Amino acid sequence: MLTSASKEPYLAAFKGLRASSLPAGPAWLEQLRQAGIASFDALGFPTLKHEDWKYTNVEPIAAQSFAQANGEAKSIVGAEVFSRGMIETDAPRLTFVNGVFNAALSNIANLPQGLRLGPLAEFISHEDAAVVDHLGRLASAEQQHFVALNTAFLGDGAVVDLAPGARLNRPIYLLFVSTSTAQPVISQPRILLLLGAGSEAKIVESYLGVGDKAYFCNAVTELVGGADSIIEHYRLQQDSDAGFHVGTVEASLARGCHLTSHAVTLSGALVRNNLRVLLNGAGAECVLNGLYLADGKQHVDNYTLIEHVSPRASSLELYKGLLGGSAHGVFNGKIIVHPDAQKSDARQTNKNLLLSDSAVIDTKPQLEIHADDVKCSHGSTIGQLDDDAIFYLRSRGLDVAAARSLLSFAFASDVVQRISIETLRQRLDDYLVGRFGAW
Amino acid sequence: MLEIKNLRAKVGDKEILRGIDLYIGAGEVHAIMGPNGSGKSTLAHVLSGRENYQVTGGSVTYQGKDLLAMAPEIRAREGIFLAFQYPIEIPGVSTTYFLKAALNAVRKHRGLDELDAMEFLTLIKDKMSLVEMSQALLNRPLNEGFSGGEKKRNEILQMAVLDPTLALLDETDSGLDIDALRVIAGGVNALRSPSRAMIVITHYQRLLDYIVPDFIHVLYNGRIVKSGTKELALELESKGYDWIKGEGAALQ
Ligand SMILES: Nc1ncnc2c1ncn2[C@@H]1O[C@H](COP(=O)(O)OP(=O)(O)OP(=O)(O)O)[C@@H](O)[C@H]1O
Ligand SMILES: [Mg+2]
Numbered sequence: 001m002l003t004s005a006s007k008e009p010y011l012a013a014f015k016g017l018r019a020s021s022l023p024a025g026p027a028w029l030e031q032l033r034q035a036g037i038a039s040f041d042a043l044g045f046p047t048l049k050h051e052d053w054k055y056t057n058v059e060p061i062a063a064q065s066f067a068q069a070n071g072e073a074k075s076i077v078g079a080e081v082f083s084r085g086m087i088e089t090d091a092p093r094l095t096f097v098n099g100v101f102n103a104a105l106s107n108i109a110n111l112p113q114g115l116r117l118g119p120l121a122e123f124i125s126h127e128d129a130a131v132v133d134h135l136g137r138l139a140s141a142e143q144q145h146f147v148a149l150n151t152a153f154l155g156d157g158a159v160v161d162l163a164p165g166a167r168l169n170r171p172i173y174l175l176f177v178s179t180s181t182a183q184p185v186i187s188q189p190r191i192l193l194l195l196g197a198g199s200e201a202k203i204v205e206s207y208l209g210v211g212d213k214a215y216f217c218n219a220v221t222e223l224v225g226g227a228d229s230i231i232e233h234y235r236l237q238q239d240s241d242a243g244f245h246v247g248t249v250e251a252s253l254a255r256g257c258h259l260t261s262h263a264v265t266l267s268g269a270l271v272r273n274n275l276r277v278l279l280n281g282a283g284a285e286c287v288l289n290g291l292y293l294a295d296g297k298q299h300v301d302n303y304t305l306i307e308h309v310s311p312r313a314s315s316l317e318l319y320k321g322l323l324g325g326s327a328h329g330v331f332n333g334k335i336i337v338h339p340d341a342q343k344s345d346a347r348q349t350n351k352n353l354l355l356s357d358s359a360v361i362d363t364k365p366q367l368e369i370h371a372d373d374v375k376c377s378h379g380s381t382i383g384q385l386d387d388d389a390i391f392y393l394r395s396r397g398l399d400v401a402a403a404r405s406l407l408s409f410a411f412a413s414d415v416v417q418r419i420s421i422e423t424l425r426q427r428l429d430d431y432l433v434g435r436f437g438a439w
Numbered sequence: 440m441l442e443i444k445n446l447r448a449k450v451g452d453k454e455i456l457r458g459i460d461l462y463i464g465a466g467e468v469h470a471i472m473g474p475n476g477s478g479k480s481t482l483a484h485v486l487s488g489r490e491n492y493q494v495t496g497g498s499v500t501y502q503g504k505d506l507l508a509m510a511p512e513i514r515a516r517e518g519i520f521l522a523f524q525y526p527i528e529i530p531g532v533s534t535t536y537f538l539k540a541a542l543n544a545v546r547k548h549r550g551l552d553e554l555d556a557m558e559f560l561t562l563i564k565d566k567m568s569l570v571e572m573s574q575a576l577l578n579r580p581l582n583e584g585f586s587g588g589e590k591k592r593n594e595i596l597q598m599a600v601l602d603p604t605l606a607l608l609d610e611t612d613s614g615l616d617i618d619a620l621r622v623i624a625g626g627v628n629a630l631r632s633p634s635r636a637m638i639v640i641t642h643y644q645r646l647l648d649y650i651v652p653d654f655i656h657v658l659y660n661g662r663i664v665k666s667g668t669k670e671l672a673l674e675l676e677s678k679g680y681d682w683i684k685g686e687g688a689a690l691q
Binding site: 386388389391397399409412 | 548
């Protein structure tokens with residue numbers, strides 16, 4: 001049972017940090033943190049009674065006591081984590097180990113014109129105007145348990161600030177490594193992505209667990225898409241079998257902004273992704289692609305919320321899940337069309353493939369439409385591999401096992417093929433071949 | 440090469456094949472015609488091992504072996520190829536990728552070395568020209584969003600790559616415009632050889648003008664009710680199936 005006791009260690013840690021001799025930081029930041037801890041104190045951890053957490057029991061996270069991370073990076077080999085994290089090593093990159101910035105594993109020399117990229121702590125220490133302006137604006141600590149917790153311990157993370165009109169021709173990589181430590185640690189990176197009007201960027205957040213001990217990564221990303229900007233945002237998760245991960249992305253798109261989001265979850269003991277997109281300007285567009293794979297006893301929950309606030313905005317969402325073993329998947333996709341959002345076009349699809357009898361999926365599409373001139377559709381499917389397709393492949397010479405693995409691969413690769421970063425697409429396809437490829 | 444004796448099959452409670460006899464020699468092309476629902480596709484699927492059809496009687500001997508005892512993939516590796524009336528779409532895997540996996544499964548069974556990516560590309564380039572298909576199409580997800588004609592070309596391309604001994608073409612001509620029909624028929628004709636037999640299922644004389652069969656059979660109500668040479672198709676074209684149905688009834 002979740003009790004109010006589970007939040008105590010965090011309240012104590014918060015007090016402890018203030019009692020220590022560490023400098024408190026600027027007043028505006030302290031205010032944010034205080035508001036964060038107050039909300040977390042009020043909200044606690046979510047329970048199954050909470051509508052948005054109906055299928056995901058966070059007790060395994062709440063029951064553990066996690067130490068605050070210190071960023072110790074002894075066991076990290078750069079080449080190894082870059083390779084597993086699917087990072088192009090010659091592109092701009094920030095690396096964090098257990099939530100703490102690691103300069104040696106980062107690459108921020110010779111940044112292209114118009115790009116500011118660096119660790120959040122540094123921007124905070126300069127009281128950077130853009131950061132002061134935007135931090136905590138989108139991600140509301142008031143309603144969301146894990147945003148509140150992240151905000152209470154706001155410290156480090158990543159900042160991408162792209163000037164209006166600047167177009168990047170290389171992706172930016174943000175790598176977050178969680179390691180096995182004697183005592184399990186919590187890391188709470190905060191990522192601020194500010195894309196100016198008319199800018200273009202591809203940003204990859206890659207989360208990687210190494211080792212086999214428990215840890216908890218509670219990440220929050222705030223993405224501000226300027227008018228007519230073109231953004232690709234990737235969230236690649238490869239948490240370890242004992243790793244817990246809650247990731248929240250809050251995006252707000254101005255007029256004509258186009259966001260493509262790719263959320264790929266490959267592993268983790270318990271993973272919850274929250275993706276909330278506000279279509280805040282006329283004609284804004286978002287394309288949300290998701291792929292989640294789970295095996296064994298893993299639990300992966302994708303919650304997405306798209307809010308059509310302005311007219312003529314469109315959203316196109318495709319999430320696909322592949323569940324084996326006795327894994328539990330959840331897709332909870334909500335679309336709200338507000339009264340002023342006439343001529344909205346919202347399409348949502350969720351497809352799930354169950355590879356074993358004991359795998360479970362809960363899928364819950366929700367449409368809330370308050371405007372009359374809109375096009376909305378949603379559909380979800382849960383199925384086994386298609387017999388006609390299996391026969392087609394067998395009639396070409398593949399045996400049953402090969403046909404099944406090829407179809408599983410194809411099901412997942414369908415999402416991967418929508419990825420525009422060629423190396424990432426190739427790496428993910430290779431990964432899928434490694435995972436399913438027995439043909 | 441293929442001997443079908445008194446073959447009976449049902450799906451659910453419904454008997455669809457009700458005693459088929461057919462003998463096909465190496466190098467021969469046999470056309471099977473017959474009204475909708477007479478059992479043509481069912482025969483093709485039973486020969487390629489589709490499991491939801493239950494064989495209730497008779498035998499099929501292929502190259503001296505009991506065909507009905509083989510799994511679908513073994514039949515394919517032993518040289519049976521079915522060009523589907525309705526090819527399946529598989530998002531997420533390209534024709535090239537899928538076909539390389541299939542070819543290597545077949546080659547392995549035949550005791551040949553597996554082809555690497557380069558060797559495969561060379562092979563497929565050669566076959567592509569046969570059915571006038573573009574590389575771009577082959578790199579797209581298998582049959583997904585392909586036009587009717589493109590799907591049928593893809594079937595013939597697969598046949599050319601897998602190099603079967605017995606090819607079953609189920610209405611490969613349906614939905615094709617006249618140019619596509621010519622291309623596909625040209626592709627099929629190029630694959631005719633003394634060691635390869637074909638069963639061509641069609642509704643139209645048109646196709647048989649291009650792929651001239653050695654024999655024509657009319658399937659009606661689960662039985663072959665008439666067999667003849669290519670002139671039979673002309674007769675069917677002018678008279679329709681009604682006179683055959685009469686003979687079918689007499690047979691019963
Ligand atoms: N899986 C199935 N379940 C139920 N009935 C079936 C199934 N497959 C075939 N049938 C029935 O068997 C009969 C023969 O079908 P088949 O597809 O073999 O006909 P066909 O001669 O190929 O027709 P067409 O010229 O229209 O392609 C039809 O009445 C069809 O409805
Ligand atoms: Mg048919």
